[in-house]
Amino acid sequence: MKNASVEVMDKDVSLCSDVQVVRCGALPTIVAPGDKFTFTCNATFPVRFVRVVQRATSISHFGIGHVDVQGEGTIKPYRSYYKPSKNKKVSEPFQTTSAMTAGYCGIVFHQHHSCIDFSFSATAPTDENCLLTDKALSSHHVNDNSWTTYTITCL
Structure with missing residues (x-):
């Protein structure tokens, strides 16, 4: 350590x-x-x-048994990482999966660092309601009233 x-x-x-x-x-x-x-x-x-x-000059490994992080909650949101586009769906997903909520779909998004955008639908007719894409979405999104596309922004 x-x-x-x-x-x-x-x-x-x-x-x-x-x-x-x-x-x-x-x-x-x-x-x-x-x-x-x-x-x-x-x-x-x-x-x-x-x-x-x-930070080490040679290859070394260390183990952490337990990390406890404490802090104070914020009164209002600080930054928004996603810009939602209602009634839009990614046209070329590189992965599709099932998610209970848009928040969980966002977690899957963060596990795939090659993602640029993701779409979620709470009422999709299949079990694949979380679509991840690594392509920048253009103005020709697939229009679908049940989907919302979230675009990451680093403000």
Whole structure:
């Protein structure tokens, strides 16, 4: 664990290039098994992601037994990552799956970093109501009243 540090971010660093990052602290150079560490972060922006990073010059691995993150909820939404387009459906999905909600479809979207847009329909006639695409949608969306397409935006 030596040379590891804790960082907080406002966006997913794998999806957006303009991520705000605050380094909260670093572990000491000597760490014994079972040691516990507490870091307090005073970010000036709402935090959505926490990561532990180990900067090393050689290949090394470390294990984390438990991470507990605490914070205060925001009063109003800070940023919107998706721009919804009602009555639109992606025309060339690279993956289709079933999802209970648009939020779960968004989680599937985040698991596939090659995605650009996704569509969800609560009333699709099949079990495939979550469509992911890696192509930028043009103005010739497939019109379908039961679908909403969500486009990611990194603001």
